[in-house]
Amino acid sequence: MTDILAVQTRRKGRLRISKQLRTPLAITGGAIVVFWLLIALFAQWIRPFDPLAQDFMRLQPPSAEHWFGTDQVGRDVLSRVITGAQVSIPLALMLVVFAMLIGSLLGAIAGYFGKAIDEVIMRIADLVFAFPTIILAMVIAAALGPSLTNAVIAMLIVSWPAYARVTRSLVLGARNAEYVIAGRLLGNGPFTSLRKDILPNVLSPVVVLATLDVGTAILLLSGLSFLGLGAIPPTPDWGAMVADGVQNFSSWWIAVFPGLAILTVVLAFNFLGDALRDALDPRSQEAVQGRAL
Amino acid sequence: MPESNSTAPREQGARAGIHPLARYLGIRAALTVLLLFGVTLVTFTLTNLVPADPVQAALGEQAAADPEIVAQFRADAGLDQPLPVQYITYVGNLLQGDWGISQQTRAPVAQDLGKAFPATAELALAAILISIVIGIGLGMWAALRRRTITDQVIRVVSLIGISVPSFWLALVVYFVFFSQLHWFPGSGRLSPAAIPPPKVTGMYTVDSLLAGQWATFGDAVSHLILPAAVLALYTIGLLTRFARSAILEVLDLDYVRAARAKGLPGRIVVGRYVLRGALVPIITVLGVAFGSLLSGTVLVEKVYSWHGLGEYAYSAATKLDLPAIMGVGLIVGFVYIGLNFLIDVLYGVIDPRVRVA
Numbered sequence: 001m002t003d004i005l006a007v008q009t010r011r012k013g014r015l016r017i018s019k020q021l022r023t024p025l026a027i028t029g030g031a032i033v034v035f036w037l038l039i040a041l042f043a044q045w046i047r048p049f050d051p052l053a054q055d056f057m058r059l060q061p062p063s064a065e066h067w068f069g070t071d072q073v074g075r076d077v078l079s080r081v082i083t084g085a086q087v088s089i090p091l092a093l094m095l096v097v098f099a100m101l102i103g104s105l106l107g108a109i110a111g112y113f114g115k116a117i118d119e120v121i122m123r124i125a126d127l128v129f130a131f132p133t134i135i136l137a138m139v140i141a142a143a144l145g146p147s148l149t150n151a152v153i154a155m156l157i158v159s160w161p162a163y164a165r166v167t168r169s170l171v172l173g174a175r176n177a178e179y180v181i182a183g184r185l186l187g188n189g190p191f192t193s194l195r196k197d198i199l200p201n202v203l204s205p206v207v208v209l210a211t212l213d214v215g216t217a218i219l220l221l222s223g224l225s226f227l228g229l230g231a232i233p234p235t236p237d238w239g240a241m242v243a244d245g246v247q248n249f250s251s252w253w254i255a256v257f258p259g260l261a262i263l264t265v266v267l268a269f270n271f272l273g274d275a276l277r278d279a280l281d282p283r284s285q286e287a288v289q290g291r292a293l
Numbered sequence: 294m295p296e297s298n299s300t301a302p303r304e305q306g307a308r309a310g311i312h313p314l315a316r317y318l319g320i321r322a323a324l325t326v327l328l329l330f331g332v333t334l335v336t337f338t339l340t341n342l343v344p345a346d347p348v349q350a351a352l353g354e355q356a357a358a359d360p361e362i363v364a365q366f367r368a369d370a371g372l373d374q375p376l377p378v379q380y381i382t383y384v385g386n387l388l389q390g391d392w393g394i395s396q397q398t399r400a401p402v403a404q405d406l407g408k409a410f411p412a413t414a415e416l417a418l419a420a421i422l423i424s425i426v427i428g429i430g431l432g433m434w435a436a437l438r439r440r441t442i443t444d445q446v447i448r449v450v451s452l453i454g455i456s457v458p459s460f461w462l463a464l465v466v467y468f469v470f471f472s473q474l475h476w477f478p479g480s481g482r483l484s485p486a487a488i489p490p491p492k493v494t495g496m497y498t499v500d501s502l503l504a505g506q507w508a509t510f511g512d513a514v515s516h517l518i519l520p521a522a523v524l525a526l527y528t529i530g531l532l533t534r535f536a537r538s539a540i541l542e543v544l545d546l547d548y549v550r551a552a553r554a555k556g557l558p559g560r561i562v563v564g565r566y567v568l569r570g571a572l573v574p575i576i577t578v579l580g581v582a583f584g585s586l587l588s589g590t591v592l593v594e595k596v597y598s599w600h601g602l603g604e605y606a607y608s609a610a611t612k613l614d615l616p617a618i619m620g621v622g623l624i625v626g627f628v629y630i631g632l633n634f635l636i637d638v639l640y641g642v643i644d645p646r647v648r649v650a
Contacts, residue, residue: 027447126332131626132584135589135606136335139622142610143339170625219458223592226460228611242461245597252468267456274452 021275029271036265040085044146049076051083051236069253071244074138077253080236081236081261087237089265090147092217100210102156103163104199111171112194120169125161133158136221141229148237151230155220159213170202188259212273216268222262228253238262323632330384332626336619337383337595341376392623393616397608402620405605411495412482412623413594413601417586419498419521424528424582429575432527432536433563436544447533454530460592464521467596470519478512478518480598487512496606520597524589528582535578536571545569573644580633 039046048067055074062069068077110121128136140154171276174180175198222239224230231237238258245255297544311319367373386392392402435447470476478484482497490500490509498517501509543549544567552566590603591610598604602621609617 025452026509049639109357116647123331126328127335130328130332131335131622132588132629135622135625138591138606138610139339142618143342146613215456217296219456223460226458227607228593238457239460242458242464245464249464249468250387250472252465255464257460259458259465262458262461263456266458267453270452270456274448284573 015169021074021279022025023229023275023278025271025274029268029275032264033272036085036261037269039082040089043082043086043241047076047079047082049079050073051079052234058255059248062253068257069251071241071254072248075234076194077108077241080241081238082259083236084238084241084258084261085265087148087231087235088218088221088239088262091152092214092221095132095152095217095221096210096213097160099100099156099159099213100163100206102207103160107167108199108202111168112198117169118168119179121164123208125164128161131158134220137220137224141224141245146224148235150172151221151224152242154224154229155217155284158220160216162213163206163209164291167202167206171198171204174198174201201225204280208273208277209223211269211276215269215273218262218266218269302423304416308578312313314641314645318638321634321637321641325630327495328630329627330631331386332623333384333628334380336622337380340383340615340619365577368493379461387623392620395609395617395620396614397617398591402495402616404498405617406602406620406624409600409602409605411601412599413587413603415496415498416517416520416524416590416594416599416601416603417583418496420518420528420586420589421579421583423521423525424532424586424644425579427525428529428532429536433540433568435533436540437539439541444537447537451530451533454526454528454533457526457587458592459523459527459581460596462526463520463596466519466523476517480596482513482599483509484516520599524586524593527589528586531582532575532578533583536575539571539574540567542574546570573640576639576643580629580636583632584629587629591621 009239028064055070057066057070058074059072060066060074066078068081071077071080096178106121110118131139137151137154137158140157141151143151144150152178163177171194180193180197183193188196221230222237222242225237225239226243228243231240238261241258242255242262245251245258248254357568364373372379390401390403394400394404395402395405398405431447431451434445438444461637467480471479483489490497490504490506493503497513498510501507501513549562549566549570552562557566587602590599590601591606592603593599594601594603594605602624605617606621608614609621
């Protein structure tokens, strides 16, 4: 989060941004995100049990010893929820960063050079947009074979076009600005021009889109794991844990707690993203977020 | 999603001597057909990408050990042809209704999908109806009470809506309202004793109405409510946000102020003037919303044993039944593209300013 703010402050002036972000929603969101980041960071020391250790105490309801109960092979649900933070959060953050890098780079190239290269890149993007996101991610993940890495690759494939579209339209707008032309006349090559004059000026909406995307990425990843196309057992992934809960229906605690973990993290990132979007663009707020999950 | 608010000069169409709307629809239709082929290209590529050998999958290990049988099979299936030829064969097969054989049901995928589709259509339509009513209602309420506590509460509600993992909510809602409270019947589309109505559309609620079977209709609706509500939550959140901002855009326009100034009652101003002006962006987002509902069913139907595309996709995904998964990808892609085309048409009809860049 601090990185995002740093990018913004350089462009838009620190005071306005930080004031806008001092809303109750943003503060709540930020606090919850920090809470989960700390949990992910210190999981090894916080968790009461080994998240993989099986035990004869199967399907125990929450008790003083096992706060969140135990699952179908006697593993401590609390410890697994805590460890799950180490799976979902870093992967989602990494995914969003890579999707943003790849997408905005391709979008910038498409917008700047135009013509055939633009057509090729944007038509591929259109193909991705022709599917609802989860469906395409599911199809790709299934074709690649179930694993966390493949799930992330599948998500990367479905995520970059949103960034490419936004960046492309922004670059198209900035391409003929006087300062860009001045730079070219001074002898900047196309890539130097892109890097020095154009990209820094189109970055903030892309970063907002990325912030809004973290929550979606966590939902998508846990959805794939729920389908058995993400984390492979016994990895303590939240989505996979909810799937365990479907198999053991009467033991509600197996599914309820990891689900609450997903809900709180996603909600927190969405609170933050929402506030950031308001702060940067009080009008036409929904412009950057038009993708189905 | 449709690429819509582009503004090519009005003269272009006129110069070519074609009505701008016809030209617009023609271009959208051509793009739609291209996208349909694109979808088949994606599934074809993914099918060929699979590391597992299709020959072994189809023949089983014993037969795959015999080189003669393998060669015969490869020739029969056209696997010895270059990839572009294979793609043409693939599309030809799809057009003839040959979508492959599901590895788990051992039935043709097209047949499975045909059985499953009406169930999902029923669920998704119910969910989109719920979302339209509640989502646009909430969005309008928030816009009219902008920057009040109501607006804030609605904002939090809609953010919660887009943040809840649907597969988890499905489970929790099922547990609370069925297992604990017994307010609703359990899983399935009808009670075990009930006989499905005569098949017309395959949607039990519609078919039972058509046949005049009121008891069956009530039974089908009571089974539909929980999964539809769970699915709708995400789209309600999505629609609320869009409706709010779309209505806010219109609310301050001169024609709305003029309507107020000449003394029209509030509900007429909102109903006839504001909502109508905000309709175009809201319709655009309906396509996205419907897409998310179709994908949502994959995560929700399993919990309710709702025998639709979603449950089919779920079991196909967990068992890595690729022909079935690709079939689901194809049909959902087709429906989604078709729907977005319809929305584009609607969009062009409603808003005469629409032109294609």
